[in-house]
Amino acid sequence: MEQPSPDKSKFRKTLFWDTDFDALDWQHNYEWIIQRVFDYGNGTEIKETIRFYGRKKILDVLRSVKDAWNEKIRNINIKKYLENEVEN
Numbered sequence: 001m002e003q004p005s006p007d008k009s010k011f012r013k014t015l016f017w018d019t020d021f022d023a024l025d026w027q028h029n030y031e032w033i034i035q036r037v038f039d040y041g042n043g044t045e046i047k048e049t050i051r052f053y054g055r056k057k058i059l060d061v062l063r064s065v066k067d068a069w070n071e072k073i074r075n076i077n078i079k080k081y082l083e084n085e086v087e088n
Contacts (some may be wrong), residue, residue: 006052010044025053034061038077039070046081053083 005026013021030053037049050058062078
């Protein structure tokens with residue numbers, strides 16, 4: 001049985017340049033996937049990630065990120081796509 005996953009056609013395989021896109025475990029690796037999408041994804045990819053995982057799960061993950069790499073872009077995307085959900 002295949003694991004539930006988002007609409008993969010909405011993602012560029014190059015977003016996950018360092019792994020096999022077709023072998024991604026969208027359930028087990030959700031924290032890494034969410035951070036990758038918010039750090040490097042485009043609007044379509046971010047919106048599909050929100051649709052698939054839900055706002056609460058995404059905010060919980062992004063609030064726990066300790067990695068400062070791409071933090072500025074990540075925060076811009078949080079404000080842009082989750083603006084009413086983010087507490088400053």
